[in-house]
Amino acid sequence: MLAVVPPVSLGAVFYGRYLRNLSKQTQDALGDMTKVAEEKLSAFRTLTAFNSQCVPFCRLDLLSSRSNVFALAALPRPMEVASFSQKVDVVLNLARKEAMASGIFFGGTGLTGNLTMLCLLGYGGHLVSLGEISVGSLTSLLIYTG
C-alpha cells in the first residue's frame, strides 16, 4: 500500500512547483494591473483634461433614448479602458491555467485515495477470509487510511 506514496508525493512536488511559478506570475500580473489603474487614477485630472477616459462626447447623441443604450457597446473602446482590460485578461489567463492544474491535481488525489482504499479492502478482505486478521482490524486499518 505504501507503493502509492512515491507517485503521489512526486505529483505533489511537481504540482507545487508549477503552482509556485504560476502564482508568482499571477502576482506580477496583478501588480501590473494595479500599476496601470493607479497610474491612471492618480493622474485623473490629466486624463479628464484630455477627455480620454470615456465615450467621446460627440457620440452621445446616439444615446438620447433608452433603446440606444446598446449603442454604447458599439462605440470605440476608450484607450484607457482597453489598456486596463488587457492586464485583466492576462490575470484571467493565468487563473485559467491555475484552475486547470488544481482541478487535475485534486481529481487525481481523490482518485488515488479511493483506489488505494479499494485495493486495501480487497487485500484486507482476502486476509479476513483466510482468518489472518479480524473484521475489526480491517475496519480500523481503513479508518487510518481514510
Added chain:
Amino acid sequence: MTSGIAWASARWPTTPSIAASSPAAPSAILAAVARRRLHSGPVLRQAPPPPASPTPSSAPAAPPADPVPQPPSSSPQEKKKLASLIPTKETTSSIRKLLELARPERQTIIWAIGLLIVSSTISMSVPLTIGKLIDFFASSDSVRALLPSTRRTRALTHRALCPTQERFLGLSFPVAAAVLTSFFILGAACNAARAYLMRLSGQRIIARVRKDAYRNVLRQEVEFADKGAGDILSRLGSDTTIVGESVTNNLSDGLRALISAIVGGAPSPCARKSLSFTRLIADSCFLCSRRDGLHLDEADDGHAGRRPTRLPRRRLLRPLPA
C-alpha cells in the same frame, strides 16, 4: 438634458458591480454621486439648465425659451428609474446582487453543478460500497469461525449457508472491483471538471467586475477619483476576488455539504435511525459553518483597517498578495 440623463442612467446598471463587493461604504459613495448627478445633471459636460444660458449640445432638444428646466416627459420616470437603480440595503439583498453578477456565467455554473451532483453521488456511494464489502468478507468469515475449519467443510458450508454472498452486488469480486474503479475514475473526472469550471467562471466574473468597475470609475467626476484612489484600487484588486469566489467556490462547497447532509441524513437501509440522526446533526453543523462566506452584506469597510470587520479572517487573508 435628455441625452445626459439617459447616459447617466445607462451607466448605473453596472455600478452595483462596485457596490456589491462591500455594500456599506462604496454604495454610499456611489449613491451620493448618483444623487448629486440627479439634482444638478452632468456637471462637466453640459451647461446648467437655467434659462439664461443656451446649451450648445442639447439645443435642438430643449429650446432656450422653455421655462421648464427639464423636459417634463422624461424627468419623473427617469428619476424614479435612477432611484431604483441605486443599490440600497432594503430593496436588494446582497445575495441577489451576487447572483446578478453571476448571470453571464450561468451556463458554466449549471454545468458545474451537474458535475458536482454526479461526483458527490459517487463519493457518497464510497462508504456504502465499503460497508457492503466488509459485510461480504465478514459474513464468510463469521460462518467459517463457527465451524471446524478443514478445507473441505469450509467450502461446503460456505456454499450451503451463504449462496448469495459468494457474489458481491451480483458480480464476482474482480468484476465488481473493475466496475468500482471505473466509477471512481468517472467521479474523479467529474470532480476535476467541476473544480475547473467553478474556478474558471469565478475568475471570469472577477475579470468582468474589474473591467466594469474600472470603466465606471473613469466616467466619474474628478473629485471622485481624487478622494479615494487607494480605495478604488483596493476594490479592483481584492474585493472583486471575494465577490467572484463567493458566487462560485463557496456556492459549490455549500452545495457539496448540502448533498452530503441529505444523503447522510436520509434513512438508508443499512443504517439505523439514531445513527443517521447523529450524522444529520453533524452535517448541519458543517453546513452552517460553510455559510459564513456568503455573509458579505454584513461586512463593512474592513480593508482599510479603520473599523472592525465581521468577515471571517480567512476570507480577508486569501486575496491579499503574499
